[in-house]
Amino acid sequence: MKKVTLLVLSLCVFSCSKTDEINGYQATPLEVVIPENFPQIQYNLDNNPVTQEGFELGKLLFYEGKLSSNDAISCAFCHEQAFAFTHHGHTLSHGVNGGVGFRNAQPIQNMAYQMEFMWDGAASHLDFQPIIPITSELEMGEILSNVINKLKNDAGYQYQFGRAFENGEINSENMLKALSQFMNMMVSSNSKYDKYVRGEDNVQLSNIELDGLANFETNCASCHATDLFTDHTYRNNGLSVNPMLDDKGRYNLFENPDDLYKFRVPSLRNIEVTYPYMHDGRFSTLEAVLEFYNSGGTDNGNVDPSLLRENGTYGITLSNYEKESIIAFLNTLTDHEFLQDDRFSEF
Ligand code: HEC
Ligand code: HEC
Structure with a gap:
């Protein structure tokens, strides 16, 4: 096996952070580690640069039960960190009201290197993938407009969306972008x-x-x-x-x-x-x-x-x-x- 010297390429998308004093918008760039032994990255980070504020919002959303109809099933319910973000102990994962899905939950790691998602490739962009679990009756059983309304009524999220996005809007586009920012940081390359x-x-x-x-x-x-x-x-x-x-x-x-x-x-x-x-x-x-x-x-x-x-x-x-x-x-x-x-x- 060819041995290669350490060379971690980093992607710094902004030369400096942008701050908007009026609505609290801040864009503090976060480095996405690009491991030298990995193939080419697939996600276009220029379209959705990772910032500290967007990443933090994405993490809150990933652990947020409000994304589901009974306010209890977050993404992390089926994607547990200790098991590389899989649903531990479940052959098939289950979601709201005990509904049992028909597939084993996949790990979430190195998503920026994939072009298609799910066991059959049903999702063709990371930004759209979360719509499937959120709206699946067996998983989170919710509709997007309800999720957005719940987030709009939450002062914490008003603040977080304002910091993370220039237009500060709480809408599905920004929610999905924040989730992708969180997932794009989840690089597993230090085994x-x-x-x-x-x-x-x-x-x-x-x-x-x-x-x-x-x-x-x-x-x-x-x-x-x-x-x-x-x-x-x-x-x-x-x-x-x-x-x-x-x-x-x-x-x-x-x-x-x-x-x-x-x-x-x-x-x-x-x-x-x-x-x-x-x-x-x-x-x-x-x-x-x-x-x-x-x-x-x-x-x-x-x-x-x-x-x-x-x-x-x-x-x-x-x-x-x-x-x-x-x-x-x-x-x-x-x-x-x-x-x-x-x-x-x-x-
Ligand atoms: C012809 C292509 C092919 C070859 C060769 C192959 N695999 Fe696989 N492997 C697959 C596919 C496709 C799946 C997923 C199958 C499914 O779930 O329907 C899989 C699944 C697996 C899984 C389960 C992964 C998970 O996340 O559930 C393991 C472990 C695995 N393979 C190990 C191996 C090992 C070890 C070898 C060599 C001895 C091997 N595979 C050879 C195609 C292959
Ligand atoms: C009820 C359990 C459950 C919940 C809740 C859930 N997932 Fe999943 N997730 C799964 C299962 C099962 C799969 C595989 C589905 C398939 O292939 O049909 C999957 C697949 C994925 C994949 C694709 C991984 C790959 O390698 O292609 C991503 C990304 C993902 N989930 C992110 C999320 C996010 C983000 C949320 C929250 C919005 C979420 N999931 C909520 C069970 C769940």
């Missing part, structure tokens, strides 16, 4: 693996972790590619179809038969803490995931051709040591700094 790759602090991988990295590159990196561990494509990895849910994945969007049971290749960062796994949370351990790949997927008619083995079954043949080493490697992707970073915590 043991990252420090090893960037040659920082003399961090080394153990022998089994190095073997795992090599085995991962041979068997997994064609899909879980780059240092984001996803190539952003939609694939069918041979999971049997859950008859209760019959989730057709990306097919639901365009009804293209070619998309049947395809789901976005997920990033594997912080995978140690984001269990249960897969779009419906069917596996609770990494051992179970690796045994699924090894024992072979179900031929549901559209399995990724790269998984076809010589014996005609679909899967990835792995010895016990290969499985064990890959898990040891995957555990080096846990970024404790991110999971405990106070900037993203509620209190």
Whole structure:
């Protein structure tokens, strides 16, 4: 593996902060860390530069129950920091009035590097993604105009929107921009693996972790590619179809038969803490995931051709040591700094 020296590029969007004395508007630029080992950023930060005030507003909104119909379900209810912002202990997440959704909550990290969101890519811009959970009957069950009215009646939010946006308006555009500013700051790039790759602090991988990295590159990196561990494509990895849910994945969007049971290749960062796994949370351990790949997927008619083995079954043949080493490697992707970073915590 090529070792690279530390070079953290920073994006400073304003040369100085702007202050509007009348409505309290302040634009104190915040640095978005662009890790050197990451592929190109996708979010256009020029259209929605991150400021201290916008970030703080976005954080308040992320932890705000008022975004839901019963004032109790915030984004953070399903996206808990200690578990890389997933819904801990839930195969399928549940929202207002106990309604159970039909997918496993995804982590929120490195969102600025994605062009499409959700397991099937149903959201094509980070700024619009929150509309889906807010208005979903099973998640937050609310309508946008109600959310905006609740925020308008709150003196705290009048002040926060005034500080964060030049026009100071409490409207859905500004609310969504603030949420994106918060999420764009949520960069997870300081795992043991990252420090090893960037040659920082003399961090080394153990022998089994190095073997795992090599085995991962041979068997997994064609899909879980780059240092984001996803190539952003939609694939069918041979999971049997859950008859209760019959989730057709990306097919639901365009009804293209070619998309049947395809789901976005997920990033594997912080995978140690984001269990249960897969779009419906069917596996609770990494051992179970690796045994699924090894024992072979179900031929549901559209399995990724790269998984076809010589014996005609679909899967990835792995010895016990290969499985064990890959898990040891995957555990080096846990970024404790991110999971405990106070900037993203509620209190
Ligand atoms: C009731 C649980 C629940 C709530 C509340 C919720 N989410 Fe989610 N979130 C999910 C689930 C489940 C998914 C995956 C959905 C899918 O693929 O259909 C998801 C996906 C996402 C994604 C896409 C991640 C990716 O990698 O593509 C983002 C971003 C996100 N949520 C942000 C938010 C924000 C912001 C809020 C608050 C406005 C919120 N969520 C509220 C459960 C929830
Ligand atoms: C052909 C592409 C492909 C290959 C090769 C592949 N995966 Fe996956 N992987 C996927 C897809 C697609 C999903 C999501 C499937 C779903 O939920 O429907 C996934 C899901 C996972 C998950 C669950 C992630 C989560 O957030 O729930 C883990 C863990 C995983 N893969 C590890 C591996 C490992 C380890 C290897 C190598 C042994 C591997 N994968 C090889 C495409 C692939």
